[in-house]
Amino acid sequence: MHHKKKNNTKIFKQFGAFIRKEFYHVFRDKRTLLVMFALPAVQILLFGFALTNELKNANIMVVNQASSIESKEITDKIEASPFFTIKMAEHNAENVETYIKQGKIKAVVIFPENFGRATGKDNTVQLITEGTDPNIAKTIINYINAIIGDYQLTELNKNGTKMPFTIDVEVAMLYNPELNGSMMFIPGVIAMVMMIVCTTLTAVSVVREKEFGSFEVLLVSPLRPILVLISKALPYFVLSFANLIIILLMSKYILGVPLKGSVFLLMAESMLFILTCLTFGLLFSSIAETQAVAMLLSMMGMLLPTILFTGFIFPLENMPTFYQWLANIVPAKWYFIVVKDIMLKGVGFASIWKETAILGGMTITLTALSLLKFKKRMQ
Amino acid sequence: MKIIEINNLTKTYNKGKVIALDNINLAVEESEIFGLIGPDGAGKTTLFRLLTTLLTPDKGNAKVLGYDIVEDFEAIRESVGYMPGRFSLYSDLTVKENLQFFATLFDTTIEENYHLIKDIYEQIEPFKNRRAGNLSGGMKQKLALSCALIHKPKLLFLDEPTTGIDPVSRVDLWNMLKKLGREGITIFVSTPYMDEATKCDRIAFIDNGHILNIESPENIITNYKQNLFAVKSEKTYLLLKALEKFPKTINSYAFGEYAHVVLNGDENQLKEYLVQNDFKEIDIKKIDPNIEDCFIEEIRVISQHNRGINEA
Incomplete structure (x- = not known):
């Protein structure tokens, strides 16, 4: 009993010394620090600002086939707004697609021939936007809608309670019919950043010891091999978590991404995902013998699938079935759903238990695998 | 009890294509400095890794401090000190932090065994707050030796401790080892420098995976x-x-x-x-003759012998 107690304090001390050492490594290596903290911040800002660009003076085209008073009035209102510049005005829609392709215009507002009060109650304005930049497309749609809605309201006020006619806006999107909202990117970037930081850095930190020969010394020591793994993972867990909090704060206060759901749930789910990434890193470290290989493995093995198969850049629904199936084994896909649902939809645990279970299952499998692969010897 | 006992140990790489060690036999007595002398690629590091339980043999067996290198590898890891050939400390940690880390790892303190490392550590102490990566080659080896010694192992494995360091530091290190030998620590050391062989109590020539001769340096010279x-x-x-x-x-x-x-x-x-x-x-x-002449003669005899076998 006494012996056991002494043994426990010994393990505790070894553990403490090991973790202190790991923190020295991180805080003394400028490159690690850069990857750890600067890279995520830059990525969040880059993605965030690039994708939530305010709309100003977007070039649009008006095709007025109707030449009615109403179409003229709406065109004036659009022109008067600070958001749009009417670059072209034509009477037919022949060249619309060419102009959009050439990038001369972002959107086209089409007033059909019979547009106007005279032709009856139902009127439709057609709106075609270029969808390659979904954020701009979406903003344009919202603003045009607002302008037309405003116009209708003025008309309503002029005529008392009787609405002379209604206007529908019919939206068509070219090149990206599946509109990705700007807010969708932030959860995706969070997943990607966590993946890079946790997986790559953990893998590299273990393999660095192999490369420098200190791993030999650690093996030929009383330290249990399993303790080496835990000691390696723990500091990166803490650092990744700190990182996550920074990213979330930046998303909320700099980029204005809403956090509708529970913060605690988001944190708990993120911890699970960090664990998944760490175990991936440990697994890679048992395969790779050099830092370069470890880096490549985690980049090719994690970063690429994360970008391709998470669904935040390329919509999964549009992919061939095989890729959709492949996406299921990418942990970031599940975490992306979780973050999106908690942040943007504000759902509770009941709605994301399935994703949580899948991430949990992956973590357990990977842990078992990396323990199995962990070599107690060199060959 | 023999401190190290090796019986018919064979180790190959690449599924048997490369024979690193071929049917090795040797024994190391308590508190002697046993030198493994041979050129690069002779199999020295392989033998070290087998004895420190980092590799497993293809054939044969070996006992270190009475423990089997395959079965009881954990017991061996608890009780030996090992300094691999490559500089293997943490270059981004300071001298003091490295020493502290290894002391804690082996469940001891710097103070407890300071007398063992005093002589070498005193030389690097002025630089104790310097990162290990910024030390000179000789200083690095002295620090590595201090770290390997800090838990007062009964047996110390030193794989080419003097490779790549200046002659003065080499002399320093060997004097250190002599002193440790007197403290009752058994030292198993390898070197490619023939002139260092005379500093050992007994040496084994190793070439191309074979042990050629095991003797005291004096006897090897007398037997020429x-x-x-x-x-x-x-x-x-x-x-x-x-x-x-x-x-x-x-x-x-x-x-x-x-x-x-x-x-x-x-x-x-x-x-x-x-x-x-x-x-x-x-x-x-x-x-x-000096030791190198003896070594060259051993190799000549062996290759002549092998030629004889091949021709017959």
Whole structure:
């Protein structure tokens, strides 16, 4: 009993010394620090600002086939707004697609021939936007809608309670019919950043010891091999978590991404995902013998699938079935759903238990695998 | 009890294509400094990794401190000190932090065994707050040795501790090892430098995966029975060529400014031959062998023996 107690304090001390050492490594290596903290911040800002660009003076085209008073009035209102510049005005829609392709215009507002009060109650304005930049497309749609809605309201006020006619806006999107909202990117970037930081850095930190020969010394020591793994993972867990909090704060206060759901749930789910990434890193470290290989493995093995198969850049629904199936084994896909649902939809645990279970299952499998692969010897 | 006991140990790489160690036998006694002497690629590091339980043998077995290297690997790891060939400390940690880390790892403190490392550590102490990566080669090795020693192991494995460091530091390190030997610590050390062999209590020559001879350095030199001469002339390269052709030459090789030649005859016959071949300023003297001469002779005997087997 006494012996056991002494043994426990010994393990505790070894553990403490090991973790202190790991923190020295991180805080003394400028490159690690850069990857750890600067890279995520830059990525969040880059993605965030690039994708939530305010709309100003977007070039649009008006095709007025109707030449009615109403179409003229709406065109004036659009022109008067600070958001749009009417670059072209034509009477037919022949060249619309060419102009959009050439990038001369972002959107086209089409007033059909019979547009106007005279032709009856139902009127439709057609709106075609270029969808390659979904954020701009979406903003344009919202603003045009607002302008037309405003116009209708003025008309309503002029005529008392009787609405002379209604206007529908019919939206068509070219090149990206599946509109990705700007807010969708932030959860995706969070997943990607966590993946890079946790997986790559953990893998590299273990393999660095192999490369420098200190791993030999650690093996030929009383330290249990399993303790080496835990000691390696723990500091990166803490650092990744700190990182996550920074990213979330930046998303909320700099980029204005809403956090509708529970913060605690988001944190708990993120911890699970960090664990998944760490175990991936440990697994890679048992395969790779050099830092370069470890880096490549985690980049090719994690970063690429994360970008391709998470669904935040390329919509999964549009992919061939095989890729959709492949996406299921990418942990970031599940975490992306979780973050999106908690942040943007504000759902509770009941709605994301399935994703949580899948991430949990992956973590357990990977842990078992990396323990199995962990070599107690060199060959 | 033998501290290390090796029986018919064989280790191959690449599924048997490369034989690193071929049927090795040796034993190391308590508190001796046992040197493994051989050129690069002889199998020294492989033997170290087998004994420190980092590798498992293909055939044969070995016991370290009475523990089997395969079955009881954990017990061995608890009780030996190991310093691999490559510099293996953390270059981004300071001298003090490295030492502290290894002390804690082995469940001890720097104070507890300070007397063991005092001599070497005192030399690096002025730099204790310097990152290990910024130390000179000799300093690094002294620090590595301090770290390997800090838990007072009964047995210390040192794989080429003096490779790549200056002659003064080499002498320092060997003096250290001598002192540790007197403290009762058994040291198993390898080196590619033949001149360091004399500092060991006993040495084993290793070449191409074979142990050639195990003896004390004194006995190895005493047991050398050949006629050995050092020869010099004004044309060194041609001299070596000519010595190879001389019928009474058993073996010849360059050694500094001289050529060493093992003769099946006396120096007058050699002088006569060299004069006939237009060599001038000839200087021939009979010499006592050093360890390297003994090693070269061992290799010659073995290869002659192998040739005999192959021809038969």
